[in-house]
Amino acid sequence: MSRDMIGAARWLWGFAVFGATLAQAAPQTMRLDYVHSGNALDESYALDRIVIEPLPWPGNAARPIDTTNRGSNLFEVVDPKTGDVLYSRGFSTIFGEWRTTEEAQKLNRAFQESVRFPAPDKPVRVRILKRDERNAFSVVWSLDVDPSARDIERKTGSTPAPLLKVRDNGPPERKVDLLILGDGYTAAEAAKFEADARRLTDRLFATSPFRERAKDFNVWGLMVPTPQSGVSRPSTGAYRWSALGTRYDIFGSERYALTLDNRAFREIAQFAPYEFVEILFNNETYGGGGIFGLFSTAAAGSDWAEYLFIHEFGHHFAALADEYYTSPVAYQSGEERPEPWEPNVTALHDAKQLKWRDKVKAGTPLPTPWPKEEFEKYQRAYQKERSELRAANRPESEMNALFRRERAFTDELLSKAANSTAVGAFEGANYQASGYYRSQMQCIMFSRTDHFCDVCAGAIAEIIDLYAR
Template identity: 55%
Template sequence: MLGLLVAAALAAAPQPPRTLRVDYFHTGNATEERFALDRLVLEPLPFPGNPARPIDETNLGKYFFEVRDLDTNRVLYSRGFSSIYGEWETTDEARKANRTFSESLRFPAPERPVQVIVKKRGERNAFKEIWTLVVDPADRFVDTARPPSPGPVIELLRSGDPTEKLDLLLLGDGYTEKDRAKFEKDARRLVAVLFEHEPFKSRRSDFNVWGLCPPSEERGVSRPLTGQHRRSRIGATYDAFGSERYVLTFENRAMRDVASFAPYDALAILVNGQTYGGGGIFGLYVTVAADSRWSDYIFVHELGHSLGNLADEYFTSDTAYLATQDRPEPWEPNATADPKAAKWADLVTPGTPLPTPWPKDVFTKRSKEFQERRRKIRAANRPEAEMDALFLAEQKEETALLGAARYASAVGAFEGANYEANGYYRPQVDCIMFTRNPVPFCAVCQRALSRVIDLYSAR
């Protein structure tokens, strides 16, 4: 009798809404951009987000979207995010040509019509409305079809109900049917590594981690600069924006359909490949070459981008992005144009000079020499082992140099960040966002990541 009463109570309890997804096209160039609706999709699973925290007040991301009740104008849901388009528009190609990218917004399916508003940062980092769309959940053109199954969902870590945890979903790409066991092994290894780092280690119980691995016909993913092309289910590819190490997928529609079979607040794509590579975009996904000697580092570093909106702190590596003439204040929490570090003033170590001296000239000279050797290895398409050996030599030298710096353990303002040698500052002399050295996230990065975790957990 008691069992029947419990079952009846559970059946009568409010059920979480399904996930509604807006797929759209983002088109433009370096000076203008446009949006167009692709499709509305009702995903098969309930929305995994924390219902107690529907409004995003972190002020992160290049873009921001709101879902407002059409009758009352009340904000029902909001999130900051960044996008592939947002990165591409800063490249040289965007000055010469137009391109279109597929993107998505996901939110709890409303009961009544809503207005979806997309905003973008402008002057002084203020958000300005750039696109709006009315969405009626009763529209007969809302796609309710269930996509082809990508295979079984793997439970990598379960700490509780998806509505009370940050749900991280790992997608395998370039794994054949015979490679499924390898994907699970790769996924479990990387998850274990992630929770060795703070703040993830202390916040482990605030996470669920899932895995999905749709089988590919061929092993590996595309590497266009070497003539290798693959048609994998997720569509991951090296050489994004012409950068040999940058891995992205431009197949957003396909990726979202696969991901819809598991609850997720954050996505990671594990590429079945050995060549060094990865990527991370805030609110979108992480990519990592699972067999790279450096996959552990790449996975954690790129999650810093996609989960915490952390900026790259390095400034000697080649990038596809064009430098700006001025030095606007970044919206990322771990980089600033202010040498007095007002953004993280409460964490500055007492007695630390601002800006903070460090062996910048020696570091820069040696780093550029290593970069030149790296370019020669890639140009000659040499074995990956040669690149690994080069990285190990660089890591050993940099760890010793930065570890011996006078303010090695201090929080201050160290010039060199955000891809720029001058005019931007990072919080500590070394960090996962700065080098491949065996160091933790700095204090500022750890705080930023915890703040985002708070947005999804029930803590």
């Protein structure tokens, strides 16, 4: 039986089981919290706790099986007697990014992680799978879960802050449920958080393909106040306590902002129906981050907040890879160029193996020419000035002005180039100047433009279908 046939069989089986269950009453939401630790070479998993969250499962009963093949990891909920997969989702982890940094070659670290699924009514086995060198998933950890066990925590109580309905398009189980969490907002800034959340979601749903699918989404907002405005930025000596623990300087990158406190994040998020989360942190300094299936972040006060919100959500929502390659990152890359699992970048650029070959018009050269040398020459000077501004801790207005000049140059250069709107294989992507290719010259995953390329738009639509169809 082919892989597609297996996936279809699992989907139909899952539809029958979970569809029948939800027709009677939605199951509760079960969350498995665990610790993922190790270094660049080794990793291990350990149970932290199992939680029944206070709200019913918000997911689509008709699509329990993930067939999108996204993520560096996959988790499955399995019937231990028959081996049937009852539920699955792809995801990526902060640990997976950290182990590619220089620090991971020197010491061990532990990260909190979670997987969520419809609470079963009988014992199940939860399996964590990881991609191998062939991009195939294999089991790296499993745990048997008995829903009647006494040590399962059963959460009750009310939301720690007012739950906002930013967009309400129907029952959670029929929609993609996006939760916007605020961090670094004081109680007096509650109205600012709501305005930021509405402004940025409005921009998201003005951008294709989210614009055409806006009715498939619900958007919720939740903000637990903090004593001071803003979040920590250690590189400048700024430290703030915040409910979620969001901070800049993750892995030594001054613009990379995440929270490493998974428990704090989950304890707040569990009071809203959600499948995807974006954290808005109340700072003006450019920054953000996004992990597929975990969350994304964006500096709500930045002049570039709209771009950050959408770009980072692309990572979190659809597992889109970064297509840029001239900005410094914390990750280390070797000389090899393995084929990425992300849908929008590739190492295989010939007409027969190209991932998006069905979108390439006859006669388009592969690789596809673009003004790469001129672009890179400008970027070298631009990145030097950018680093100098940050090192001198210059006002954010100077950085914003630099960003505006860079965008104007890039837009003009690429809009006038041959193949400016073509789908092909443009060398330079995935943080590498050579050996990796993107599908179009411009995309919000490549530069600070305002649109997704055709390949990224298709990848986003596939995830929307997984949750709302």
